[in-house]
Amino acid sequence: MAKEQQFVSQIADIESDFPQWYSDVVLKTKLVDYGPVKGTMVIRPYGYAIWENIQKELDKRFKETGHENAYFPLLIPMSFMTKEAEHVEGFAPEVAVVTHAGGEKLAEPLCIRPTSETIIGTMYGKWIQSYRDLPVLMNQWANVMRWEKTTRPFLRTSEFLWQEGHTVHATEEEAMEETMKMLSVYEEFAKTCLSMPVLTGRKTEKEKFAGAVATFGMEAMMHDGKSLQAGTSHYLGQNFSKAFEIKFLDKDGVQKYAFTTSWGVSTRLIGALIMTHGDQRGLVMPPVVAPVQAVIVPIASKKEGVLEACTALKERLQKAGVRVVLDDTDNSPGWKFNEWEMKGVPVRIELGPRDIEAGKMTVCRRDTLEKGELPLENAEEGVRALLHEIAENMYAAAKKRMEQRIVDAVTLDELLNGVNRGNFVRAGWCGCRECEDKVKEFAQATARVYAKEDTAKTCVACGKKSAHTIVFARAY
Amino acid sequence: MAKEQQFVSQIADIESDFPQWYSDVVLKTKLVDYGPVKGTMVIRPYGYAIWENIQKELDKRFKETGHENAYFPLLIPMSFMTKEAEHVEGFAPEVAVVTHAGGEKLAEPLCIRPTSETIIGTMYGKWIQSYRDLPVLMNQWANVMRWEKTTRPFLRTSEFLWQEGHTVHATEEEAMEETMKMLSVYEEFAKTCLSMPVLTGRKTEKEKFAGAVATFGMEAMMHDGKSLQAGTSHYLGQNFSKAFEIKFLDKDGVQKYAFTTSWGVSTRLIGALIMTHGDQRGLVMPPVVAPVQAVIVPIASKKEGVLEACTALKERLQKAGVRVVLDDTDNSPGWKFNEWEMKGVPVRIELGPRDIEAGKMTVCRRDTLEKGELPLENAEEGVRALLHEIAENMYAAAKKRMEQRIVDAVTLDELLNGVNRGNFVRAGWCGCRECEDKVKEFAQATARVYAKEDTAKTCVACGKKSAHTIVFARAY
Numbered sequence: 034m035a036k037e038q039q040f041v042s043q044i045a046d047i048e049s050d051f052p053q054w055y056s057d058v059v060l061k062t063k064l065v066d067y068g069p070v071k072g073t074m075v076i077r078p079y080g081y082a083i084w085e086n087i088q089k090e091l092d093k094r095f096k097e098t099g100h101e102n103a104y105f106p107l108l109i110p111m112s113f114m115t116k117e118a119e120h121v122e123g124f125a126p127e128v129a130v131v132t133h134a135g136g137e138k139l140a141e142p143l144c145i146r147p148t149s150e151t152i153i154g155t156m157y158g159k160w161i162q163s164y165r166d167l168p169v170l171m172n173q174w175a176n177v178m179r180w181e182k183t184t185r186p187f188l189r190t191s192e193f194l195w196q197e198g199h200t201v202h203a204t205e206e207e208a209m210e211e212t213m214k215m216l217s218v219y220e221e222f223a224k225t226c227l228s229m230p231v232l233t234g235r236k237t238e239k240e241k242f243a244g245a246v247a248t249f250g251m252e253a254m255m256h257d258g259k260s261l262q263a264g265t266s267h268y269l270g271q272n273f274s275k276a277f278e279i280k281f282l283d284k285d286g287v288q289k290y291a292f293t294t295s296w297g298v299s300t301r302l303i304g305a306l307i308m309t310h311g312d313q314r315g316l317v318m319p320p321v322v323a324p325v326q327a328v329i330v331p332i333a334s335k336k337e338g339v340l341e342a343c344t345a346l347k348e349r350l351q352k353a354g355v356r357v358v359l360d361d362t363d364n365s366p367g368w369k370f371n372e373w374e375m376k377g378v379p380v381r382i383e384l385g386p387r388d389i390e391a392g393k394m395t396v397c398r399r400d401t402l403e404k405g406e407l408p409l410e411n412a413e414e415g416v417r418a419l420l421h422e423i424a425e426n427m428y429a430a431a432k433k434r435m436e437q438r439i440v441d442a443v444t445l446d447e448l449l450n451g452v453n454r455g456n457f458v459r460a461g462w463c464g465c466r467e468c469e470d471k472v473k474e475f476a477q478a479t480a481r482v483y484a485k486e487d488t489a490k491t492c493v494a495c496g497k498k499s500a501h502t503i504v505f506a507r508a509y
Numbered sequence: 510m511a512k513e514q515q516f517v518s519q520i521a522d523i524e525s526d527f528p529q530w531y532s533d534v535v536l537k538t539k540l541v542d543y544g545p546v547k548g549t550m551v552i553r554p555y556g557y558a559i560w561e562n563i564q565k566e567l568d569k570r571f572k573e574t575g576h577e578n579a580y581f582p583l584l585i586p587m588s589f590m591t592k593e594a595e596h597v598e599g600f601a602p603e604v605a606v607v608t609h610a611g612g613e614k615l616a617e618p619l620c621i622r623p624t625s626e627t628i629i630g631t632m633y634g635k636w637i638q639s640y641r642d643l644p645v646l647m648n649q650w651a652n653v654m655r656w657e658k659t660t661r662p663f664l665r666t667s668e669f670l671w672q673e674g675h676t677v678h679a680t681e682e683e684a685m686e687e688t689m690k691m692l693s694v695y696e697e698f699a700k701t702c703l704s705m706p707v708l709t710g711r712k713t714e715k716e717k718f719a720g721a722v723a724t725f726g727m728e729a730m731m732h733d734g735k736s737l738q739a740g741t742s743h744y745l746g747q748n749f750s751k752a753f754e755i756k757f758l759d760k761d762g763v764q765k766y767a768f769t770t771s772w773g774v775s776t777r778l779i780g781a782l783i784m785t786h787g788d789q790r791g792l793v794m795p796p797v798v799a800p801v802q803a804v805i806v807p808i809a810s811k812k813e814g815v816l817e818a819c820t821a822l823k824e825r826l827q828k829a830g831v832r833v834v835l836d837d838t839d840n841s842p843g844w845k846f847n848e849w850e851m852k853g854v855p856v857r858i859e860l861g862p863r864d865i866e867a868g869k870m871t872v873c874r875r876d877t878l879e880k881g882e883l884p885l886e887n888a889e890e891g892v893r894a895l896l897h898e899i900a901e902n903m904y905a906a907a908k909k910r911m912e913q914r915i916v917d918a919v920t921l922d923e924l925l926n927g928v929n930r931g932n933f934v935r936a937g938w939c940g941c942r943e944c945e946d947k948v949k950e951f952a953q954a955t956a957r958v959y960a961k962e963d964t965a966k967t968c969v970a971c972g973k974k975s976a977h978t979i980v981f982a983r984a985y
Contacts, residue, residue, distance in 0.1 A: 066632065068582040069589070070619060075632055078577035078647065085578060101554035102561060106544040107621075107652055107668050108605070113545070126612050129584070131621070134605035134667075135656030143546060145583075145607070145621075156542065156551055171554065176583055176652065180611030191610075192583050 123243020234482030258455020316377025332385025461489025461499025599719020710958030734931020792853025808861025937965025937975025
């Protein structure tokens, strides 16, 4: 037990030092490492496997909703960035710039994409001629670069991996429908695959994407009660189609500017699931995207038949589509328990001589740490059902936590009090930028989304009539 | 027929102007478009779908051989590049350099990875301590950048997509075994998935990867008889482990430098399959990676029951795992035939009232343009078997072409004659750089690989005793 305690103690206390807990967990479980250039990360195999599972699940959903993948260049001429006024204002301070290539100074500096509206818009302007070419529904999986001052692995890094959907439509209605459809795809994905509840809703002018008419986001509540923007879907109206001449000849013979959308999620989602589900022992992986869903730990592995039984079980589970590892290393079972708990593997299976004799296996679930038994005979079914139950339980538990921590406030003091206690705070807002800034200044909280219902009567900052009820929170 | 001729005539003549044929085909079939920055390409959905299929097939093979995916940063400090002397000499002239980011000039310029040995080597040096940490078997799917003077979509672009495997081993033998294993994985993949025969073998010092001890490549013969390097596997010895301090404490208690390998294929493979199989009508897609494997063209589609039967067939084929499209647009069947032939879809299915009545479908295979009939009843089996047959036939035909066009030469004149006729030319080589350069100068041909057997007696350039038999060719 001494060893166990030593092991667990390597992780900082989750309640008193959540930032250090996060760093400890992501580094010690080998999800990620710091890259040599400040602000960059190396995604190690255990972390990248999560991203692969996220990609697989999302990509399936994108294709089912009619989208095709494509790939656009990394480098964007600086002049493209300036075509949409708000867009350049938002992104120019963060871009990395290529000035030299092939041993020569470039005639025009090129920026590494911070997002691809400008270069994709340019190509769409070239490709789209007629209403027959619409809608255009494309997505790209790519790396992007935003030079940030303060960075943390997965949450904010200068380079990150993401997908960006870019669509073009003949009408405003269609484009709005697409914007909301992809937001709901994200929400369903977060629930089903990450066991992560989210609040969705429109963002304020201040918080919206640079160049969008309206941004809709999904916000997830982290362990410390702060909010993490986990995905966004933008209705871009005709802003980009006018900047990039995305025009089409409509059925009525009239040349019109198209309506566009864009939407994206990134490797940030990995940070989100860690900070939603993690506990003092380390990671708690949502089963659907867990790199390893079940680990088999042999008990008294030198006894005759134990390793053979473990191997046979592993092969059966593998065949049934379970991502399973058999830990047949020389470490003690106790050491292995800690290691795999820290790595957050949803199901641990212990198999020893007594289990084998009794035709059962001991199972321990990572979410509740409860131990139980399952018959060996239909282990495939049992493990799959358990994984499913864990996914649902993790979602339900996180949802309950989140709902309990959404409170209402009428005054700024109440709002400050709420966020200090790690809550999301619902409060009224008159709609003016000054009041939004005042909340930020007073409580270091920002408007995350418009609440689903307008329940507030007065603005939390100025006391005048409330135009919108807003969910405020401190945010990553 | 006037329309058909007009259509086909949009593609340049494949025999007299192969470069123009290539440009016409890749642009008109919407595989790709030129990006706004010179030398860049936009991979459009029809092209990207090929890459997705290539990725899926290769990734499966990498994982089956024990490799894990990871992701390393795009930007590499310039100082890393200079740590391996040959490496920097080879790549420095081609790198794109980031000098500014976040509105400031960077203290050290960063280069966009042209390949990742240096940054991955740095991380391996940090991670690897003991023989217990070995082997390390990682792969990364990523974009890379090499600033080239002359570019062509897929074949040579400043940015391209690829995978790069990077492995570390305790011994030279293991590293060599890995190098050859991945070369054979590539060869088997090219055969099975691209229906593309290749010549594999070691490269000369002049042609090897900058920093490798030995490079092994696979070369494919294009329609014009030129060679295309379609993949490489490098044995790096201790060159990079010494430059990046990749050391481990061995079982015998001694600190040792590890042995590393790297291997990669890229979006170039798409260019390779186009130029291996294409004909005057356009693309001929190898079935395994074809974005669309079968297209259904309704005949007399306004007649009762035709569209319904086509839709039912489409659904059945889809369920059976065939990537199938039903072309129910307003275009004429003749127009559709041309369109889908140009796009290289392996199987075209025509379904009209007479077919339906007779319980059959008319099928036309793209590789031989032969028409035949298949019973509707077990269409799934029939189409799958046909796709398999097409894949095998395409490979056999390409292999026969290649073998017929490998000739032997004793003198430089014979060698020049051979490559002028679009052949690969096997000839002797004394082993000196001057003679290799002389062949290049005289015949614009380069040493592609060492031949499997040393059959030549004298060096084709100097007439002295031949040390190696080399396959020379003009190359992309």
